[in-house]
Amino acid sequence: xxxxxxxxxxxxxxxxREMLDxxxxxxxxxxxxxxFEAVKAAAQSKxxxxxxxxxxxxxxxxxxxxxxxxxxxxxxxxxxxxxxxxAFEVHAVDYLLKPFSKERxxxxxxxxxxxxxxxxPAPAELSxxxxxQRYLERVVVKDGARVxxxxxxxxxxxxxxxxxxxxxxQGKAYLKQQTIASLEESxxxxxxxxxxxxxxxxxxxxxxxxxxxxxxxxxVLSDGKQLPVSRSGYQRLAALLGxxx
Numbered sequence: 001x002x003x004x005x006x007x008x009x010x011x012x013x014x015x016x017r018e019m020l021d022x023x024x025x026x027x028x029x030x031x032x033x034x035x036f037e038a039v040k041a042a043a044q045s046k047x048x049x050x051x052x053x054x055x056x057x058x059x060x061x062x063x064x065x066x067x068x069x070x071x072x073x074x075x076x077x078x079x080x081x082x083x084x085x086x087a088f089e090v091h092a093v094d095y096l097l098k099p100f101s102k103e104r105x106x107x108x109x110x111x112x113x114x115x116x117x118x119x120x121p122a123p124a125e126l127s128x129x130x131x132x133q134r135y136l137e138r139v140v141v142k143d144g145a146r147v148x149x150x151x152x153x154x155x156x157x158x159x160x161x162x163x164x165x166x167x168x169x170q171g172k173a174y175l176k177q178q179t180i181a182s183l184e185e186s187x188x189x190x191x192x193x194x195x196x197x198x199x200x201x202x203x204x205x206x207x208x209x210x211x212x213x214x215x216x217x218x219x220v221l222s223d224g225k226q227l228p229v230s231r232s233g234y235q236r237l238a239a240l241l242g243x244x245x
Contacts, residue, residue: 001116002029004047006038006064007077008056012098016051016077019105026109035059039147042068049093049112054078059147063140065090067147073115075108086134135188139167141174148174152191156205157227158183160198171223193240195219195233203240 003026007013013031020026026049030041035058042050042064050072054061061076062083076087079098087095093115094108139155141148150169159166160180167174184194194200205221209229212218217229219237229237 001026001049001113002045002047003027004030004032004038004041004045004050004072006032006035006050006056006061007053008033009053012053012077016105019102020109022106023109025113035061035064036147038064039067039142040145042072047072048116049073049075051075051077054080054083059140059149062086062090067140067142073112075112136186139176141167141176143174150174152187152202155192155202156221156223156225157202158200168225190240193233193236195227195229195237197230199227199233201227203237206237206241209234209237 003020005013005016005028007016010033013033017028017031020028029045029047032038032041034056038050038052039059052061052064052074054076055078059067061078065072065074074090074092075094075096076083076092077096077098077100081097084095093112096104096108136152138152139150141150150167154169156168156170158180159168161175163177163179164175165178165180165183167176180194180198180200184192184200187200191203192200193203201219201221205223206219207222208220209217210220210226212228215231217234218226219229220226
């Protein structure tokens with residue numbers, strides 16, 4: 001069984017290496033000091049298990065998981081307890097809080113061994129009260145071997161394309177495998193509005209509304225781009241923008 005260790009601290013990686021010494025059934029396939037290295041290494045080595053830090057330069061642990069995709073069992077290793085619920089949402093095997101003992105490490109490893117080879121569980125359903133209100137500050141998009149990071153403040157609009165969304169930022173479009181509904185849930189509704197079944201727009205980009213047909217309107221963005229607006233989308237825009245319309 002192969003293991004990948006991802007942590008920006010050399011001492012943390014060394015500790016995991018030493019604790020794995022007593023588990024010869026595991027072979028270390030790769031070590032990575034940041035998220036970009038992890039995405040590349042995972043594609044090459046296809047590990048069974050990953051020890052993954054949360055807060056790292058360039059890409060955080062959750063962004064790494066999103067780009068790698070399902071199939072790798074993950075044990076988060078972090079000094080911060082506030083990400084535990086989110087780790088549960090992405091079906092982490094365990095959540096090790098630094099500093100941890102050898103006994104705690106071995107327990108997490110035994111749990112991982114029991115799950116290796118098992119199919120990925122169905123997505124967890126959390127109640128609205130249990131789900132923390134956090135919104136994306138950036139979107140990561142994998143394009144072949146390249147990874148693009150788009151700050152949401154620079155996102156002009158998103159357009160649905162079947163099971164993908166086209167994210168338009170500063171005149172460039174990036175295609176991401178995600179439904180527009182799930183993207184909408186992850187964006188701050190005070191900054192981004194679903195104006196049409198196929199479009200989400202950054203409110204800061206909307207400069208005016210114009211009639212299109214007798215019963216429809218278009219939103220004109222600061223770069224001149226025109227987007228269709230449904231009746232319900234117009235109502236949402238009017239409620240937030242008021243006199244600007």
